[in-house]
Amino acid sequence: MPYLIVHEDKCVGCHTCEMVCSLSHEGVINLNLSRIHVVGYKGEKFPIMCLQCEDAPCELICPMEAIYKEGDIRYVDGEKCIRCKMCSLVCPIGGVIYDAINHKMLRCDLCGGDPQCAKYCPMDAIEVVEEVPERRKKGVRVLYGEED
Amino acid sequence: MSGYTGKILFVDLTQEKIVERDTVKYMEFLGGRGIATKIIYEFGSDTLVFMTGPLTGFISSGSRMDVVSFQNMLVGSNVGGEFPTFLKFAGYDGIVIIGRSEKPAILQIDNDGISLESGESLWGKDAFETIDLLTHGQRDIKVAAIGRGGEKGIKTAGIMFSHRNLASRGGLGAIMGSKNLKAVIIHTTNGLEPYNPPELMKVITDIQRSITKSGEFMRFKDWHVNFVPTILKLKMPYFGDYGRTWKDAEEAAMNAREFFEKHTSKRASCFSCPLRCWAIVNYEGEYPINLCQGTFPAIAFTLKVKDPELAWKIYLKMQREGLDIMSTSAVIAYASRLGKVKLGSKEILDFIDKIVNREGEGDIFADGIKNAEEHFGVPAVYVKGGMESWSSDIRPFVGSALISEVADSGGVNRALYGFPEFYYYIKKEQAEKMAEIFVGEKNAAYPWDYSDAKVKFAVMWENMHIIADSLGVCVIALLTTPLELWSRAYYAITGNRITPSDLIHYAEKIRTLERVVNIEYGGVKDEISPRLFKGVDGLDREKLERMKKKYYELRGWNEKGIPMNETLERYDLR
Numbered sequence: 001m002p003y004l005i006v007h008e009d010k011c012v013g014c015h016t017c018e019m020v021c022s023l024s025h026e027g028v029i030n031l032n033l034s035r036i037h038v039v040g041y042k043g044e045k046f047p048i049m050c051l052q053c054e055d056a057p058c059e060l061i062c063p064m065e066a067i068y069k070e071g072d073i074r075y076v077d078g079e080k081c082i083r084c085k086m087c088s089l090v091c092p093i094g095g096v097i098y099d100a101i102n103h104k105m106l107r108c109d110l111c112g113g114d115p116q117c118a119k120y121c122p123m124d125a126i127e128v129v130e131e132v133p134e135r136r137k138k139g140v141r142v143l144y145g146e147e148d
Numbered sequence: 149m150s151g152y153t154g155k156i157l158f159v160d161l162t163q164e165k166i167v168e169r170d171t172v173k174y175m176e177f178l179g180g181r182g183i184a185t186k187i188i189y190e191f192g193s194d195t196l197v198f199m200t201g202p203l204t205g206f207i208s209s210g211s212r213m214d215v216v217s218f219q220n221m222l223v224g225s226n227v228g229g230e231f232p233t234f235l236k237f238a239g240y241d242g243i244v245i246i247g248r249s250e251k252p253a254i255l256q257i258d259n260d261g262i263s264l265e266s267g268e269s270l271w272g273k274d275a276f277e278t279i280d281l282l283t284h285g286q287r288d289i290k291v292a293a294i295g296r297g298g299e300k301g302i303k304t305a306g307i308m309f310s311h312r313n314l315a316s317r318g319g320l321g322a323i324m325g326s327k328n329l330k331a332v333i334i335h336t337t338n339g340l341e342p343y344n345p346p347e348l349m350k351v352i353t354d355i356q357r358s359i360t361k362s363g364e365f366m367r368f369k370d371w372h373v374n375f376v377p378t379i380l381k382l383k384m385p386y387f388g389d390y391g392r393t394w395k396d397a398e399e400a401a402m403n404a405r406e407f408f409e410k411h412t413s414k415r416a417s418c419f420s421c422p423l424r425c426w427a428i429v430n431y432e433g434e435y436p437i438n439l440c441q442g443t444f445p446a447i448a449f450t451l452k453v454k455d456p457e458l459a460w461k462i463y464l465k466m467q468r469e470g471l472d473i474m475s476t477s478a479v480i481a482y483a484s485r486l487g488k489v490k491l492g493s494k495e496i497l498d499f500i501d502k503i504v505n506r507e508g509e510g511d512i513f514a515d516g517i518k519n520a521e522e523h524f525g526v527p528a529v530y531v532k533g534g535m536e537s538w539s540s541d542i543r544p545f546v547g548s549a550l551i552s553e554v555a556d557s558g559g560v561n562r563a564l565y566g567f568p569e570f571y572y573y574i575k576k577e578q579a580e581k582m583a584e585i586f587v588g589e590k591n592a593a594y595p596w597d598y599s600d601a602k603v604k605f606a607v608m609w610e611n612m613h614i615i616a617d618s619l620g621v622c623v624i625a626l627l628t629t630p631l632e633l634w635s636r637a638y639y640a641i642t643g644n645r646i647t648p649s650d651l652i653h654y655a656e657k658i659r660t661l662e663r664v665v666n667i668e669y670g671g672v673k674d675e676i677s678p679r680l681f682k683g684v685d686g687l688d689r690e691k692l693e694r695m696k697k698k699y700y701e702l703r704g705w706n707e708k709g710i711p712m713n714e715t716l717e718r719y720d721l722r
Contacts, residue, residue: 012424014417015230016208020352023345029206030237030339031287040287043311043428043436044414100337120352122208122360122422 002110002128004118005136006047010125013038013045017117017126024116026102033099035108036117036126047117047126050074050095050108053140058087058096058107073112076105092143150343151202151642152179156187157240157262159255161327162247166262171241176720178202179241181224181557181617182658184216185665187244193218193669196323198235198292198332199242201620203634205233205340206348206641208355209625211419214617215307215315216557221533221672222665223318224557226617228418231309231334234290238336249328254282258335267330271299275308275470282333292332295470296504298325303516304475304536308467312426312438313418316472317558318535319516343643351637355629359422362628363578364566372412372427375441376404376448379540383573383595385449386541389485390529392685400454407431407456408439423624431460439463443473446539450477452491462496469504476500478536479513482520482528488513527679531559533672542687543680545569545595547606549687550695553674554709555610556666563610565623569595569602598691603698611655618658619651657719659703660711664721667710674709 018034026033036049052072059067059074066080067087076087087105088096096107108115118126141147152175155168174183179201187197196217203210213232216224235243238257245255252267270278275295283289290309297305298321305321306314315321342348359365367374379385380401387394394400411431415424416438430436444463453459466473480499484491488509489499502510512523518534521527529537531552538560542548548570551563564570568579572595583593586608589601616623619634626634631648638646666672674696681689697707704715716722 009414012415012417012422014421014424015419016352016356016422019420020349022339023342023349027345028339028341030337032337033339038287040285043438045416116349120356122356123424 002113002115002130003052003132004049004108004110004115005127005129005133007125007127008044008046010123011038011044011046012123012125013040014122016120016122017047020116020120024111030101032097033101033106035097035106037094037097039094048093048095049117050091051093051136051140052108052110052132054137057090057092057144061086061090073110074107075109076107078104081105149642149644150341151206151638151644153236153239153241153340155240156183156199156242156244157257158244158246159264160247161245161249161253161264161329164249164264166264177658177661178618178654180204180212180214180620181216181226181614182654182661183242183618184214184224185222185658185661187242188216188218188222189661189665189668191244191246194246196245196320196327197242198244200232200236201618202642203637204620205236205419206342207420207621207637208352208359209418209421209423209622210620210637211421212617212620212622215320217318217320217323218665218669219319219323219533221670222557222662223320223535224562224617225306225315225317225320226623227307227309227313227315228421228622229290229309229313230419231290231292231313232620233419234334234336236340237338238334239338243332245324245327245329248326252328252330254330255332256335257333259337267328270330272296274468276311276468278331279308279310282331286335288335288337290334293470294321294324294330295468297321297469297471299330300504300506300514301325302471302504302514303519304472304479305470306472308470311467312416312440314440314467314470314472316443316474317538317561319472319475321470342641344640347640348637351633351640355625355633355637356422358629358633359625364624364628365423368415368423368425371425371441372408372415372429372439373405376408376445377401378574379445380449381574382570383544384540384570385445386537387449388452388491389481390537390541390679392541392543394449394452396452396454397449400448400452403454403456404444404448404459407460412439418622421622421625423622425624429460431457433464437464437467440473443539446474446477450481450539451496453496454492458494462500465497465500469500471500471504474539475516475536476503477539478529479503479517479520482517483513486524486526521677528677529679530677532556532674532676533670535559540570542676543685546598546687546692546695547595547602547609549676549680549692550603550606550699551610552676553692553696554699556662562617563613564606565613566627567606567609568593569597598688598695600695600698603695604702607699607702610659611652614655614658615651618654653719656703657721660705660715660719661721663703663705663709663711664716
């Protein structure tokens with residue numbers, strides 16, 4: 001299954017990924033309905049999105065077991081989900097967001113295998129890879145305090 | 149109807165009254181520059197209009213907005229960044245400001261409503277500080293603000309929309325300041341709905357492909373390193389008070405090149421644009437600042453600043469004060485001729501303070517170059533309406549000289565970005581090819597050419613600008629991509645069909661309306677300063693006069709530049 005990795009040095013902060021994400025999923029252009037987010041740090045910008053963690057805290061914390069895996073992609077079962085937003089709270093990178101307009105949790109579903117953000121990024125700052133790179137695995141472990 | 153939000157906000161600052169009006173009434177003027185001009189025509193000269201286009205917020209490079217007002221003539225500037233998109237996200241196609249607030253005010257637009265708040269605590273703060281205090285770095289908050297330049301009514305002040313985007317030309321900041329409006333703040337979490345999302349995705353693919361295949365896209369990759377030396381090679385800059393040469397020009401260009409190579413961390417874009425025409429410069433600041441490659445050369449060359457560190461400080465100073473770098477540099481260069489300031493030195497920084505604070509003689513320069521000329525009696529260089537020249541010398545480029553005489557709304561920047569005569573000296577064949585495609589005569593690409601073909605070429609180029617400014621698309625992007633694709637985008641977004649020839653018809657109509665507005669309210673003559681015709685480098689007055697007549701003819705105006713009845717009828721403007 002594909003994974004997304006970000007080359008933050010290439011990002012020019014144009015928000016096209018957010019535009020096409022909300023456009024392809026929701027039929028609208030709304031940065032708050034996008035599953036990928038361009039964030040700024042000291043004047044520079046880059047996107048963040050769900051990293052499809054191995055032992056995902058969102059899945060572990062969900063009291064309703066509403067988060068399930070199909071292939072390697074995690075989805076939210078809207079029927080089971082009670083919108084407690086715990087998944088959003090525990091995600092260390094802000095990969096799950098609450099859509100206040102449609103009252104549901106939003107997370108990257110890799111567009112079912114053909115991520116539009118990567119396709120439309122004019123700078124190739126978002127790359128689709130088949131295997132999670134070891135560097136990122138390490139990054140995630142550092143993030144969770146499992147490694148220095 | 150999709151594309152347009154359907155509402156324009158009218159804010160009367162005198163009566164503290166805010167009303168919404170339907171956009172549909174103005175849709176025969178397309179959007180952006182077209183609708184803004186129509187509103188000025190309706191409401192008179194004391195009006196400041198921020199107007200997006202139907203494509204704003206929807207498409208690659210479709211994030212522009214036009215800001216138009218009227219001083220002694222129609223003045224307009226357009227701006228990218230993210231404010232225009234967020235204005236539409238908030239549900240408005242535009243904002244129209246009339247009247248004057250008694251005390252400094254802020255217009256606040258958020259999900260819950262619109263209000264006028266006190267801006268007194270921000271009055272006196274520079275543009276960067278104002279924006280920081282209002283946004284707290286939040287990504288959902290966008291601001292349009294004036295710096296101290298706008299507050300004090302400095303004629304060269306613009307309106308800042310971020311730490312980089314400035315609607316600079318035409319003194320729009322001074323107009324906002326005269327209304328006592330310190331800032332407009334938008335906080336929204338809403339979005340936009342196109343008519344046909346899947347079709348829009350397809351069009352975005354095609355437009356993106358077209359833009360990323362263009363020469364502009366290639367050029368901008370390392371433009372932050374090359375721009376200063378390239379502009380010199382193009383023979384565009386003028387030096388000091390409109391000098392043709394400067395012995396240290398090459399050295400200054402190479403210094404700037406080295407400086408930006410060392411301190412640029414990466415490149416940046418406006419909302420939804422792949423062109424990345426900004427560079428993020430990380431130099432002795434708390435955080436990096438975006439560099440505008442269009443205006444920086446005015447500091448290196450017009451102000452003869454060889455030391456790039458000093459040039460960067462001057463650049464930041466002008467941005468902070470919210471001043472148009474091209475015009476302010478022209479004023480300072482003129483002041484240097486009168487012995488008031490030494491170019492290339494730190495004195496420039498103090499002199500900017502003098503202008504912004506209207507201190508001593510700074511008060512005279514604060515009112516623009518024409519005013520200073522009248523006061524001191526020494527001839528200056530200015531274009532139509534007394535506006536300072538843009539950062540390039542217009543004498544070697546006849547097309548730009550023509551537009552400087554006839555353009556009603558901000559000069560060359562509103563008509564001739566990327567006009568082939570400008571790059572003739574480095575890309576002769578490409579310039580000739582463009583001229584042949586557009587007007588069938590390659591001499592129209594020659595900078596020194598006074599022919600009818602050149603006039604025709606300039607008219608067509610100006611039309612492209614009006615289309616871009618009215619659709620809400622960046623003109624740099626529009627010029628890289630065929631009009632057919634923009635028409636397709638318009639359809640996917642609005643559900644209304646439009647053809648490229650319709651777009652040109654709109655452009656001609658809007659240009660004629662601009663002329664009508666100028667005649668109605670101002671009547672400023674189509675003239676540039678006499679100094680531009682003097683000396684060996686001067687323009688040929690007779691030949692330029694002939695070009696002007698030809699321009700009028702092509703626009704359907706009489707020999708005095710007044711639109712003829714049949715022209716008004718053709719565009720339903722009677």
